[in-house]
Amino acid sequence: MQVLPIHSGATTKECQPHGKLIVLTGPSGVGKGTLMQTLLQRHPELYYSVSLTTRSPRPGETNGKNYYFISRSKFEQLVAQGEFLEWAEFAGNYYGTPRATVLDHIQSGKLVMLEIELEGARQIRASFPSALSIFILPPTFSELEKRIRGRGQDSEESIVRRLHRAQTEIEAADEFDIQIVNNDFETAVKEIEAVLFG
Numbered sequence: 001m002q003v004l005p006i007h008s009g010a011t012t013k014e015c016q017p018h019g020k021l022i023v024l025t026g027p028s029g030v031g032k033g034t035l036m037q038t039l040l041q042r043h044p045e046l047y048y049s050v051s052l053t054t055r056s057p058r059p060g061e062t063n064g065k066n067y068y069f070i071s072r073s074k075f076e077q078l079v080a081q082g083e084f085l086e087w088a089e090f091a092g093n094y095y096g097t098p099r100a101t102v103l104d105h106i107q108s109g110k111l112v113m114l115e116i117e118l119e120g121a122r123q124i125r126a127s128f129p130s131a132l133s134i135f136i137l138p139p140t141f142s143e144l145e146k147r148i149r150g151r152g153q154d155s156e157e158s159i160v161r162r163l164h165r166a167q168t169e170i171e172a173a174d175e176f177d178i179q180i181v182n183n184d185f186e187t188a189v190k191e192i193e194a195v196l197f198g
């Protein structure tokens, strides 16, 4: 009689490849979006989680690519339904990370990238301790202001709110796993690549 082997140890679920959650945070204008774009171009295997926001699209922004642009009432409904992994209000608008798509992609073995502000990054640290968080710092505060103004896409009111918030955000840099100064752009990309890919 043939005896069937008894399997112990890992379940089927545990045998599946597991991805990782990577959080990129830092003040507005520091270069997070530009760094992320470059990383995605160079590493198409990364999965970028497109957030939902109540902010209006900037010229050139596309629904579903940069953000999903939705109304405040829709956003609040999704919050009530528990659809966000994290969410926060920033400079008068809501921003949030869709829970289901992110968890699905981690489960399927992807490196999932979030580009989010401080409060959301703190929520991820609390609810997802295995996530790796990277804080992007400007070389100086005046360079940060130069970048936000140079981008030329925000109203004066919005710029002032972002700069005010930036001071608090920069003070929180040490809460995160890794700090990278985005002074020379290419150096900063290489430093993030070293963190992601060893």
Ligand SMILES: Nc1nc2c(ncn2[C@@H]2O[C@H](COP(=O)(O)OP(=O)(O)O)[C@@H](O)[C@H]2O)c(=O)[nH]1
Binding pocket: 026, 027, 028, 029, 032, 033, 051, 052, 055, 086, 087, 088, 090, 095, 096, 097, 115, 116, 117, 118, 119, 120, 121, 162
């Ligand atoms: N908490 C949270 N913050 C987000 C999310 N998506 C974007 N943000 C952050 O919200 C802030 C404002 O984003 P945005 O209006 O696009 O302005 P920008 O970062 O100055 O270009 C930035 O710090 C983003 O990183 C999200 O899903 N959750």
Ligand SMILES: Nc1ncnc2c1ncn2[C@@H]1O[C@H](COP(=O)(O)OP(=O)(O)O)[C@@H](O)[C@H]1O
Binding pocket: 026, 027, 028, 029, 030, 031, 032, 033, 034, 035, 147, 148, 150, 151, 182, 183, 184, 185, 186
């Ligand atoms: N290392 C850098 N040196 C100079 N300018 C930069 C650098 N990184 C990004 N920038 C510029 O700074 C501005 C803000 O960058 P952006 O990616 O929109 O920031 P964030 O997404 O953090 O708000 C953009 O005009 C971008 O081209």
